[in-house]
Amino acid sequence: MTSVRLVYLARLREAFSSSGETLEITGDRPTVRDAVEQLRARGDVWSYELADGRAVRTAVNHDMASMETVLRDNDELAFFPPVTGG
Amino acid sequence: MTVRVQEEDFDVAAEITVLRDGDKRVGAVALFLGTVRDMNENANIETITLEHYPGMTEKSLTRIVEEAQRRFSIYGATVIHRIGALRPLDQIVLVAVKSAHRGDAFDACRFIIDYLETEAPFWKKEKTPQGARWVDARESDGEARRRWARVGDASADELDR
Numbered sequence: 382m383t384s385v386r387l388v389y390l391a392r393l394r395e396a397f398s399s400s401g402e403t404l405e406i407t408g409d410r411p412t413v414r415d416a417v418e419q420l421r422a423r424g425d426v427w428s429y430e431l432a433d434g435r436a437v438r439t440a441v442n443h444d445m446a447s448m449e450t451v452l453r454d455n456d457e458l459a460f461f462p463p464v465t466g467g
Numbered sequence: 468m469t470v471r472v473q474e475e476d477f478d479v480a481a482e483i484t485v486l487r488d489g490d491k492r493v494g495a496v497a498l499f500l501g502t503v504r505d506m507n508e509n510a511n512i513e514t515i516t517l518e519h520y521p522g523m524t525e526k527s528l529t530r531i532v533e534e535a536q537r538r539f540s541i542y543g544a545t546v547i548h549r550i551g552a553l554r555p556l557d558q559i560v561l562v563a564v565k566s567a568h569r570g571d572a573f574d575a576c577r578f579i580i581d582y583l584e585t586e587a588p589f590w591k592k593e594k595t596p597q598g599a600r601w602v603d604a605r606e607s608d609g610e611a612r613r614r615w616a617r618v619g620d621a622s623a624d625e626l627d628r
Binding site: 388390391392436440443444445459461462463464465466467 | 518559560583589591592601603
């Protein structure tokens with residue numbers, strides 16, 4: 382079991398009505414994809430916002446990540462829309 | 468290098484003085500100043516609120532400036548990005564670069580702001596008379612960044628992940 386801290390930002394924080402939570406992921410060497418699939422399984426706004434083709438970016442421990450990025454215990458996994466600074 | 472994320476406004480002239488810091492090698496300072504417009508996608512803007520991801524923001528900006536220092540011959544840079552509630556005419560972002568010559572100063576300044584707009588974790592929410600909405604990323608921002616990604620340039624690939 383791998384325990385990661387999830388952070389939701391900007392539009393996703395509002396859509397999920399949450400700024401974050403702790404997620405327990407089963408299996409060896411889970412990836413961002415495993416976390417996403419676990420969240421999608423909740424249905425509703427989770428499956429909608431995290432559907433394939435939705436513009437969602439992820440970062441692990443403050444570095445941009447991909448669906449294949451491996452998660453370790455106590456990692457911070459953030460979900461956010463494409464950035465719009467500047 | 469100076470990288471700051473802050474709610475307070477900044478004084479451009481004072482920041483340039485600090486950046487130059489009596490450095491006699493410097494023959495050029497280029498700067499980009501981003502400000503809040505009153506109109507976006509046919510809606511009047513009352514306020515915009517800038518949110519960021521504390522911790523990642525500073526790391527991301529520092530990495531972008533370090534990459535500019537590798538690519539261009541510059542002596543230093545200042546990046547300041549505001550967060551919180553802003554109104555039309557307010558200053559949002561300052562990128563200033565010092566160098567011996569204008570070419571590197573201009574190029575590095577543009578490189579930093581182009582990458583900032585596609586890599587640094589900031590999000591804008593606009594308040595208009597019709598309600599509040601999150602600003603969508605523009606495709607033109609991605610194009611502006613890609614012009615800097617040269618074939619066979621490993622460091623560009625790293626930033627382009």
